Amino acid sequence: xxxxxxxxxxxxxxxxxxxxQAEFSGSVNLEGYYSSREDLPFWFYSNQRGRVSExxxxxxxxxxxxxxxFFEYSNLEIGGGILxxxxxxxxxxxxxxxxxxxxxWLQVIGGRKQEPELYNGLSATNENILWxxxxxxxxxxxxxxxxxxxxxxxxxxxxxxxxxxYYQNDHHFSxxxxxxxxxxxxxxxxxxxxLQGGIQHFAQWGxxxxxxxxxxxxxxxxxxxxGGRAGGETAVQGDQENALGNHLGSWELYLTKRFxxxxxxxxxxxIFEDGSGSRLANFPDGRYGLFWQFYEEDKLxxxxxxxxxxxxxxxxxxxxxxxxxxxxxxxYTRGWAFNGKVFGSPLFTYHSTTNKVIxxxxxxxxxxxxxxxxxxxxxxxxxxLLTYRxxxxxxxxxxxxxxxxxxxxxxxxxxxxxxxxxxxDLSLGLDxxxxxxPIFGAxxxxxxQF
Numbered sequence: 001x002x003x004x005x006x007x008x009x010x011x012x013x014x015x016x017x018x019x020x021q022a023e024f025s026g027s028v029n030l031e032g033y034y035s036s037r038e039d040l041p042f043w044f045y046s047n048q049r050g051r052v053s054e055x056x057x058x059x060x061x062x063x064x065x066x067x068x069x070f071f072e073y074s075n076l077e078i079g080g081g082i083l084x085x086x087x088x089x090x091x092x093x094x095x096x097x098x099x100x101x102x103x104x105w106l107q108v109i110g111g112r113k114q115e116p117e118l119y120n121g122l123s124a125t126n127e128n129i130l131w132x133x134x135x136x137x138x139x140x141x142x143x144x145x146x147x148x149x150x151x152x153x154x155x156x157x158x159x160x161x162x163x164x165x166y167y168q169n170d171h172h173f174s175x176x177x178x179x180x181x182x183x184x185x186x187x188x189x190x191x192x193x194x195l196q197g198g199i200q201h202f203a204q205w206g207x208x209x210x211x212x213x214x215x216x217x218x219x220x221x222x223x224x225x226x227g228g229r230a231g232g233e234t235a236v237q238g239d240q241e242n243a244l245g246n247h248l249g250s251w252e253l254y255l256t257k258r259f260x261x262x263x264x265x266x267x268x269x270x271i272f273e274d275g276s277g278s279r280l281a282n283f284p285d286g287r288y289g290l291f292w293q294f295y296e297e298d299k300l301x302x303x304x305x306x307x308x309x310x311x312x313x314x315x316x317x318x319x320x321x322x323x324x325x326x327x328x329x330x331x332y333t334r335g336w337a338f339n340g341k342v343f344g345s346p347l348f349t350y351h352s353t354t355n356k357v358i359x360x361x362x363x364x365x366x367x368x369x370x371x372x373x374x375x376x377x378x379x380x381x382x383x384x385l386l387t388y389r390x391x392x393x394x395x396x397x398x399x400x401x402x403x404x405x406x407x408x409x410x411x412x413x414x415x416x417x418x419x420x421x422x423x424x425d426l427s428l429g430l431d432x433x434x435x436x437x438p439i440f441g442a443x444x445x446x447x448x449q450f
Contacts, residue, residue, distance in 0.1 A: 041429030050136030122368025
C-alpha cells in the first residue's frame with residue numbers, strides 16, 4: 001500500500017485595500033492529500049479546475065486581482081495567478097491571467113480566466129455536459145452577456161449569448177483553436193416561473209498536425225467553422241466532405257420555479273457531434289437534473305442536486321458509420337480535452353497514455369448535498385457528492401482493459417472545521433468498484449483571507 005500524505009495550507013490571502021475607486025485582493029493557496037492507493041479518489045481530482053491530478057500529493061496557487069469602477073455602469077477587473085503541483089515537478093503554470101471588462105449587460109474577457117462555479121459546486125459537470133471546470137481554462141477572447149438582455153420593459157422575453165474563441169496549444173497539435181458560441185432565449189411567464197432554452201456549439205480547428213501538417217486557418221476557414229460548413233481545397237479530404245474541424249454541440253433547456261424561500265430548477269442538456277445528434281436522433285443521450293436551493297444560505301441543508309447522465313445511444317443505429325464516439329476525434333487525436341483533462345463532464349474517462357476517452361458509453365446517477373452548520377457568530381459550510389456509474393467503455397472497445405471498471409461508486413465530502421482568520425477544510429473520499437479494492441482518501445486545507 002502506498003501512502004500519500006497531504007497537508008494543505010490554503011493561505012488565500014485576500015489583502016484588500018481601496019485606492020480611489022480601485023480595490024485589490026490577492027490569494028495564496030496550498031493543498032495536499034493522503035490516499036490508500038496510488039491514485040486519489042475520483043472527486044479529489046475531478047472538476048478541480050485542472051489544479052489536481054490523479055497522483056497529486058501537494059499543490060498550491062497564488063492569484064490576485066485589481067477591480068476598478070470608472071463609470072457608473074462600467075467595471076474593469078485585471079487578474080492573474082500561478083499554479084504549482086508536485087506531479088509536474090518544478091514547473092509552475094499560469095492559473096489565470098486576464099482582463100475582464102463589464103458595461104451594463106455586456107462583458108468582454110481577454111486572457112485565461114477560471115469559469116464561475118455553478119450549482120453551489122454540487123454538479124458533476126458545472127455549466128453543461130460539454131463544458132465543465134474539469135480542465136485548466138484556455139487563453140482566449142470572450143464576448144458575452146453577464147445578465148439577460150430583455151426586449152421590453154416588462155422583461156417577459158430576453159436572451160443570453162456568448163461568442164468565444166480560444167487558443168489551445170497541445171502536444172500533438174500546436175496553435176489549435178477552439179470556437180464557442182451560445183444563444184439562449186428566456187421566457188418569464190410570471191415572477192415565479194421561467195423557461196430558458198437554446199444551443200451551445202463548440203469546434204476545434206486549425207493547428208499543425210504531425211500526420212497531416214498545417215491545417216487551414218484563414219478568415220474564410222473561420223467562417224466555415226462558425227457555420228459548421230465543409231472545408232475548402234486546403235482542408236483534408238474528410239473535412240471537405242463533411243465539416244471543417246471537430247464539432248460538438250448541446251441543446252439546453254432549463255425550467256425554474258421560484259417559491260417564497262427557495263427555487264427548483266429542471267436541467268436538460270443534449271449532446272451531439274454530427275447532424276443526426278443535432279436532430280436528437282441519439283435521444284435520450286444527455287444530462288437530466290433537478291436543482292433545489294434556499295435563497296438563505298444559513299441552513300443545515302441549503303441546496304440539493306440530482307443528475308442523471310446517459311450516453312448509451314450515440315446514434316449507433318442511425319449513422320452508416322456507426323456510433324458517434326463522444327469526445328474522441330480521428331483527426332484531433334487528443335479529442336475534446338486539454339492537458340489530459342476532458343473539457344466536459346469528468347464522467348467521461350480519459351486515458352492519459354493513449355490520449356483517448358476510453359469510456360464514453362455509460363449511465364450515471366449523481367447526488368450533491370450542500371449546507372452549513374452555524375452558531376451565533378460563525379458558519380461552517382459542507383458539501384457531499386455521491387455518484388454511481390455503470391461503464392460500458394465505447395462502442396468500438398467495450399470496457400477497455402486498462403483499469404476501467406464496470407460499476408463504480410464515488411463518495412466525496414468537504415467540511416469546514418475552522419473558521420477563524422485561518423480557515424480549515426477537511427476532505428474525505430471513497431471509491432468502490434466491481435474489480436479492485438476500495439480507495440480511501442483524505443485532505444486538509446487551510447485558508448486565510450483579509
